[in-house]
Amino acid sequence: MFGLFKKKEKDTLPALFDLDNNPLMEGDLVEVLRYELGKSKLILIDKVYYYESVKSGKQISWLKMIDASSDRQKVKKILDS
Secondary structure, X not given: OOOOOOOOOOOOOOOXXXXXXXXXXXXXXXXXXXXXXXXXXXXXXXXXXXXXXXXOXXXXXXXXXXXXXXXOEOEEEOOOO
């Protein structure tokens, strides 16, 4: 009725941070600390973030990487030296 209780669609993506509080963006290389993914790339598929293993190609949703104590991702960003 009058659109008062209509759900609003979210078009914004969540801000992701690694354990050292470095911001993560699509295309970043990270060391994943769970699921034996190892070195992985952060990719975006249909407005959802995934970590894709460089070695095996296995994909894991970003939701499975949330650290409960800090709300950061259980990954470490590989910084260019």
